[in-house]
Amino acid sequence: MFMLDYRLIYAWVLLTLIFGLFAVIASAVYPLFKGSIEDFISSFIESRLPEPSINPFLILSLILVNNSIVVIVVGLLSITVLVPLAVLAFNGAIVGFIISLTNINMGLSYPAIFILLAPHGIIEVPALALVSSVFIAFFIGGLKLFISILPRVIVTSLIMIFVAAIIESTVTLMLGLIFMSIFR
Secondary structure: OHHHOHHHHHHHHHHHHHHHHHHHHHHHHHHHHHHHHHHHHHHHHHHHOOOOOOOHHHHHHHHHHHHHHHHHHHHHHHHHOHHHHHHHHHHHHHHHHHHHHHHHHHOOOHHHHHHHHHHHHHHHHHHHHHHHOOHHHHHHHHHHHHHHHHHHHHHHHHHHHHHHHHHHHHHHHHHHHHHHHHHO
16 A cells, blocks of 8 residues: 555655754744744734634634645645645745744743644644655555545545644643743
């Protein structure tokens, strides 16, 4: 079965590492562009996330819809190779900027930030990398293999995204609110 083909797994791991690499790079360059990055991150977050006082089910729904759209679009456009790479690089950079922003502006330690991000990120990032890696099927077996495997990969990634969204809208949100009350 192609879903467990070693080349897909290698691509999956490589794309996860690309996400991490861009997170590290963005975190490292954050101090150089602090003002403009803070403005960008603020507008990025405000345009996608509701106020914490909103119903947790609504937060779950917003996260799930946003991430599901990304998974489907990336899956469909993964054949281009550039789209998944760009999406993973962009999301990795956003995470890197948020890590630095949170560390510098809120005084949260890196372990505390890891505790905030890891519960859902451990599932969400591999889900995005998995759907991004489906382009390998095209290069190995052509369009027919790509089309045959794409629905299974998208469904698998959507299930992972659903689990990550539940964790993000509950555990991550609660931890974030606790940390914000401690460090304000």
